[in-house]
Amino acid sequence: MSLLERLNNDMKQAMKNKEKDRLSVIRMIKASLQNEAIKLGKQELTADEELTILSREVKQRRDSLHEFENAGRQDLVEKIETELTYVNIYMPEQLSEEEIEEIVKETVSEVNATSKADMGKVMGTLMPKVKGKADGALVNKLVQKYLS
Template sequence: MSLLERLNNDMKQAMRNKEKDKLSVIRMIKASLQNEAIKLGNNELSEEEEVTILSRESKQRKDSLHEFDKAGRQDLVEKVRAELAIVELYMPEQLSDDELSEIVKETISEIGANSKADMGKVMAAIMPKVKGKADGSLVNKLVQQHLS
């Protein structure tokens, strides 16, 4: 089942169950997918493009969560946390810390990196491998640890 079909089914179910918050988030995701398809001039997006859009939606909510938390807006923090949980339902399964650490080690040895000066090369090689499956800031932290 494609992501769009899954979103449509979940949207119908949310309407039946009168889950306004879930319905709102699903509609936002669908709108983002459709806007990207129009922008690219495609009728359908590839799975990789869908993951990119979902990652963007997730990152936006994480950034908002951080800002609202910093501002002490608990009402908005809870709302954004609920939205983030719904977005993450459609994301690919996230890599565990051990799996991610192993990928970082392998990539560092493939490239032959041995100092923090090689950080950009390592990140450029890793990110396509873990796209949508790991948070970029976590990857960055692990690469720094392994290069120091």
């Protein structure tokens, strides 16, 4: 079942169950997918493109969450946390820190990186391997740890 089909089914279910928050998030995700398809001039997006959009949605919400926490807006923090929960349902299972660390070690040795000057080379090879399965900030931190 494609992501769009799954979203449509979940949207129908959310309407039947009168889950306004869930319905709103599903509609936002669908709109993002449709906007990207229009932008790229395609009828359907590939799974990789869908994953990119979902990752973007998660990142936007995490950034908003951080900003609202700093501003002391607990009402908005709760709303964003709820949205994040619903978006994460459609994301692939996230890798643990240990799994990411193992992939970082393999990639560092694969590209023969020795210093922080090789950071771009490592990240360029590493990010496609963990796309959608790991937080970019955590990956960046682990790469810096192994290159220092």
